[in-house]
Amino acid sequence: MRKALWLSLLLLPRLAAAQATTGYAPPPPAQVIVFENTATVHFDESVANLQERLHITASQQTEWVGFARSVDAYSRLFFAEQPQSATPGETAAAQLERMNHRMALRMAALRQIEARGKALYAVLSPSQQQDADRYLLASVPVFGFLPPLPTR
Numbered sequence: 001m002r003k004a005l006w007l008s009l010l011l012l013p014r015l016a017a018a019q020a021t022t023g024y025a026p027p028p029p030a031q032v033i034v035f036e037n038t039a040t041v042h043f044d045e046s047v048a049n050l051q052e053r054l055h056i057t058a059s060q061q062t063e064w065v066g067f068a069r070s071v072d073a074y075s076r077l078f079f080a081e082q083p084q085s086a087t088p089g090e091t092a093a094a095q096l097e098r099m100n101h102r103m104a105l106r107m108a109a110l111r112q113i114e115a116r117g118k119a120l121y122a123v124l125s126p127s128q129q130q131d132a133d134r135y136l137l138a139s140v141p142v143f144g145f146l147p148p149l150p151t152r
Contacts, residue, residue, distance in 0.1 A: 047071050050139040053131050060123050067116040071140055074109040078143045113140055 047068050056064045081102060086095055121132055 047139050050132075050135055053135050054124065054128050060120070063116070063120040063123050067113070067120045070109070070113045070116040074106070074113055075141055077105060077109050078141075110140075 051064065051068070054064075084095075084099055084102070117136060121129060121136075124132055
């Protein structure tokens with residue numbers, strides 16, 4: 001009995017280690033996603049398309065230009081940003097502060113779009129307002145990751 005116990009105590013760890021190493025596979029290589037800054041963004045519900053849908057009149061032109069410029073300023077601000085990454089020697093607190101500052105600038109630009117959009121909406125006719133209710137928000141670009149919808 002003692003002999004079997006000693007053999008199992010001596011051989012069992014070696015057998016387990018041998019089994020653990022035979023099924024080992026190295027982890028897959030890391031995937032890297034690279035985003036390139038572009039000068040413009042084109043999508044179906046652009047500001048130019050909204051202007052056509054709303055049939056902006058000459059008397060509404062001033063408010064329209066203000067709205068369009070605010071959307072353009074927001075887009076330019078986003079694409080002027082450099083990718084957020086840690087820099088050597090920078091503390092985590094400084095990184096968070098930099099990220100928060102960047103988000104505050106975006107929020108200020110979105111507030112400008114909101115103010116200009118409200119001013120434009122106020123001068124639209126009731127039929128134009130109905131079109132704006134359907135299409136205006138889609139003309140403001142959303143910069144972020146939207147995961148794909150699950151397929152069935």
